Amino acid sequence: MKKLILFCLVLLLSGCVDKEILDDINIEVGVGYDLAEDSKDKYRGTVLFQEFQPDKTVINRTFSGSGKLRQDLLLEVTKQSSEPVVTGGLKLAVFGPELAKKGIYDLVDSFQRDASIGARVFVATSEGKALDMLNGEYGTRGNSTYIYNLIRHNIEHRDIPQTNLHILANDYYQDGKDPFLPRLKKTAEDRVEVVGISLFSRDKEVGILPVKDMFFFKLLVDKYSEGNFDVKLKKGDLAAVKSLRSKHKIKITDNHASISINIEGIIREYTGDKLASEVVDTVQKNLEKKVEKESLRLLRQFQELGIDPVGFGQLKKAQHRNFDFKKWKDDYKTLGFDVKCNVTIEETGVIE
Amino acid sequence: MPGLLLPSIPLFLLPSIHKFSKTGNNKRNAENDGDLPMRQWLKNRRIKEDIQHKEWEKSLIKSKDFKKIFYYNKKTNVRFGLTFMATLIDENIIQDGILPNLLEEEFREIEDIKQLVPVADVQICDDPSLIEQKLLNGYVMLTIETELKHFGFIAAQKEIVRGLSQPEVEFSVIGPKEAFVESMGQNLNLIRKRLPVKELIIEEFTLGSLSKTSVAMLYMEDITNEDNVNTVRQRLTNVKFDAITDSSYIVQLISDNSNSPFPQLLDTERPDRVAGILAEGKVAIVVDGSPHVLITPTTLVEFFSSFEDYFLNWILSSFFRLIRLFAVAFSILITPIYVATLSYHYELIPKDLLSTLITSRREIPLPPILEALFLELTIELLREAGARLPTKVGQTIGIVGGIVIGTASVEAGLTSNVLLIIVALAALASFTTPVYRMGNTIRLLRFPFLFFAELWGLLGIVFCFCLLLTHLIRLTSLGRPFLEPLYPPRVMDMKDALIRLPFEKQSKRPIFLRTKNPTRFSKKKAKEKKDIDE
Known part of the structure; x- marks a missing residue:
């Protein structure tokens, strides 16, 4: 009897599960949000789908809709789509510039609540409309895959600090740390590039870090495992330092934060005559000086903007009992910094 | 009166x-x-x-x-x-x-x-x-x-005996090529030849009210646990059946749980394997008229060990055993996982695989479960047909079935080519099981998993796996746990379970057998250096 009941339950409970057969659904792979032109508290969303052709090519298809909630957008899109729209395949979310200034968290929050959306979705801001960005024709594997891979390899090998939906939400909810997002720009119909980092205060964009500062920014907030930087030497010579590995350590006392950055790398290219050991020393020193100077400048800039992407507040909170966040807001404005950088050039290539 | x-x-x-x-x-x-x-x-x-x-x-x-x-x-x-x-x-x-x-x-x-x-x-x-x-x-x-x-x-008995031939089910490239035949006398001779000691006891029973089949129980007197011997003796004497024509009857009649799809007695046609397990302290049952000798008590992992494992270097044989275990898991789970993922969990599919799966399934009118069942049944049909047909026709059917039906159903748009590869691989993997009886069990197990995968997706697979595990944990062979040494965990017995350690490390007999003499050889003496080495 028990077994019979169990068997019936197995059969009956199967009605509780929604079936989403792979080829009978429309998988949302990218989404872009812009502020609607007509009314101010509405937004216009663009959903990107991939349509796989039998010859293995991918057609990018976008649907747009507007509303106040993300659900409104899905409703609008479902009206236009031939198959039910599901969100589990989302890889990329792009926010347009006006929306970023207005605040993005209401929309990010909806991603968080949707259990089928993974934590490793890349969130980015765009220069120009997000709609235009998703409407391009990039690469052969679909727009979302293209942009996703673009961001991913820039995180792994270049100057974008580690970022994704999970980190964004973590930074947002954590007192004493402000989120930042990579900023993209559509430069041609088939081209997208990274143009900087959007700095947020809570969920509103307050500043943009240009590409030239991204190296120093990443040194401060993340660690390098495979970086790249060109060092200018006196006579106009250039040395390319490759395979950078970096670590930073922050020590925070009452009103002072000392940051020590450790960089290891090898010289891959040098435009001067001979790469003598004195030259290597100069490269090290120049790089150290440059990092110290630029980092300090960045930190000051953050202080002026009233944002804390490095997370000094969070660090201090972790080290101090009865941390008062309201007091910290004032303290941060007067926080003093010093940056100490130590560069080690490990080798200079096979030619001596 | x-x-x-x-x-x-x-x-x-x-x-x-x-x-x-x-x-x-x-x-x-x-x-x-x-x-x-x-x-x-x-x-x-x-x-x-x-x-x-x-x-x-x-x-x-x-x-x-x-x-x-x-x-x-x-x-x-x-x-x-x-x-x-x-x-x-x-x-x-x-x-x-x-x-x-x-x-x-x-x-x-x-x-x-x-x-x-x-x-x-x-x-x-x-x-x-x-x-x-x-x-x-x-x-x-x-x-x-x-x-x-x-x-x-x-x-003045007339003995019509088939000559000794090579083992067909458990063929091994290395090692002895003798296999048991249908005559008990011949089979006992093959075993005794390999264990010429007085401790090898052969007890005979006559079972079957009509067939009067002679059944012999073999064990080593000073090694095998008395309880095991008594249990076998008692079970054999309690057998009530009229005609016992093969050892398979005995397997079903004396096993602990006859409602289980898992065989609880290992059958072998290799005399060397029987000699090997007798030395370990297990009991063997020889049935007159059957070329398969039964081994008991046995464990699940033993069904995945081929006797060839002992002829190869321990590193190689451990690797092959692991491959076999992987093959079993693969064979049972891959089609259900395909069905579950495609029906419920599109999120889990890597984005690069998505295009392959979607394009291959685009024209298929059937939902994944029917598609999978269709192919699985085709494979099962081929197997059944192949087993019933004479050898030469059977080979043709295998090729015709495998290539023609598979390709044709893909071209006709009935199944996706990804699934065809998966099902073919799963069928191939199920043939790696060295014991044929277990291979059949694995064939069957795929279907409940498919059923639950269709009902609940991956959750269903986990549920079905729990059912299977519960069943396996409850199963015993001659009162000894069937899942040993995995559960109950017996680290000592791991030396010859999922992997096989070298013979120097095998100085103890399996713990779960509770042998009278747990030591196979003195480790110390084996390690002692001979004069010439010094």
């Missing part, structure tokens, strides 16, 4: 006639002289006695091969009869070994056959109840007119 009366008559008659026939034998000539009333009386008695004898003859005489022939000895003129089943005995033995001596030499009483008949197995007994059994076991019965209460039995 006829039942009470009937036995009382022979009881009363037996001693008197017995005595009389003895005296009669001595006074034979006097009788011939003509003591008529005495002779008449004797004759009457004899007729009565004959009728009693005829009880066992009654049904036998209906058979065409029942022979009863009378002869006269040339010297003593004694009339004797040979009774036998012509189909069971070797007539050459009668012609060359029995008759010439009985006819020519001086033959007076039954006792003489021990001197006259040059056959090893000659028995004399006076219990008429044995007659039927002996006759049907291929003995020739010798009776003398003068000694009605004694019978001589001379063994």
Whole structure:
């Protein structure tokens, strides 16, 4: 009897599960949000789908809709789509510039609540409309895959600090740390590039870090495992330092934060005559000086903007009992910094 | 009460006639002289006695091969009869070994056959109840007119035995190529040859009310746990079945849980494997008429170990065992995972695989479950057909089925080519199981998993796996846990389970067998350096 009941339950409970057969659904792979032109508290969303052709090519298809909630957008899109729209395949979310200034968290929050959306979705801001960005024709594997891979390899090998939906939400909810997002720009119909980092205060964009500062920014907030930087030497010579590995350590006392950055790398290219050991020393020193100077400048800039992407507040909170966040807001404005950088050039290539 | 009366008559008659026939034998000539009333009386008695004898003859005489022939000895003129089943005995033995001596030499009483008949197995007994059994076991019965209460039995069995051949199911490239045959004597010979010690005990049972199959239980006296031996003995004696024609019957009749799809006794056709497990302290059961010997108690992992593992270096054999385990998991789970993922969990599919899956499924009208069932059933059909058809036709069917049906169904848009690859691989993986019986179980297990994958997706697979695990944990082989050494965990027994450690590390017998002598060899002595090494 028990077994019979169990068997019936197995059969009956199967009605509780929604079936989403792979080829009978429309998988949302990218989404872009812009502020609607007509009314101010509405937004216009663009959903990107991939349509796989039998010859293995991918057609990018976008649907747009507007509303106040993300659900409104899905409703609008479902009206236009031939198959039910599901969100589990989302890889990329792009926010347009006006929306970023207005605040993005209401929309990010909806991603968080949707259990089928993974934590490793890349969130980015765009220069120009997000709609235009998703409407391009990039690469052969679909727009979302293209942009996703673009961001991913820039995180792994270049100057974008580690970022994704999970980190964004973590930074947002954590007192004493402000989120930042990579900023993209559509430069041609088939081209997208990274143009900087959007700095947020809570969920509103307050500043943009240009590409030239991204190296120093990443040194401060993340660690390098495979970086790249060109060092200018006196006579106009250039040395390319490759395979950078970096670590930073922050020590925070009452009103002072000392940051020590450790960089290891090898010289891959040098435009001067001979790469003598004195030259290597100069490269090290120049790089150290440059990092110290630029980092300090960045930190000051953050202080002026009233944002804390490095997370000094969070660090201090972790080290101090009865941390008062309201007091910290004032303290941060007067926080003093010093940056100490130590560069080690490990080798200079096979030619001596 | 006829039942009470009937036995009382022979009881009363037996001693008197017995005595009389003895005296009669001595006074034979006097009788011939003509003591008529005495002779008449004797004759009457004899007729009565004959009728009693005829009880066992009654049904036998209906058979065409029942022979009863009378002869006269040339010297003593004694009339004797040979009774036998012509189909069971070797007539050459009668012609060359029995008759010439009985006819020519001086033959007076039954006792003489021990001197006259040059056959090893000659028995004399006076219990008429044995007659039927002996006759049907291929003995020739010798009776003398003068000694009605004694019978001589001379063994003259005709042995039709298939010659030794190579193992077919458990073939190995390295190692012995002998396999068991259908004759128990031959099989026991193969085993004893490999373990020529007095500790190897062979106990025999006769099972089956009709088939009278001889079943032998083998164990090592000072090694095997007494409980295991007793359990096997008890289970064998308790078998109630009329015809046991193969060891598979015994597997099902004496296993702990006969409702389980898992075989709880390991069967093998390799004598070396049997010798190996006897040395470990397990019990082997040999059934007459079956080329498969049973091994008990056994564990799940033993079904995935081939005896070839012991012929190869331990690193290689460990690797192959792991591959086999992976193959089993793969074979059972891959199709259900395909169905579950495609029906419920599109989120889990890597974005690069998405395009492959979607394009291959675009034109398929069936949902994943029907698609999978269609292909699985095709494969099962091919297997069944391949097993039933003669070898040469079977090969053709395999190729035709595999290539033509598969490709055709992809082209016709009934199944996706990704699934075709998956199902073919799963079928291939299920053939890696060294024990055929377990291979069949794995074939079956895929279907409940498919069912649950369709109902609940990956959750269903996990649920079904829990059911399977519960079943396996509850399963015992001869009262010993079937999942050992995985559960209950026995680290010592891991040395020869999922992987096989080198022989130096195998100095202890498996713990779960609770052997009387747990040490196979002294590790210390094995490590001792010989003079020449120093």
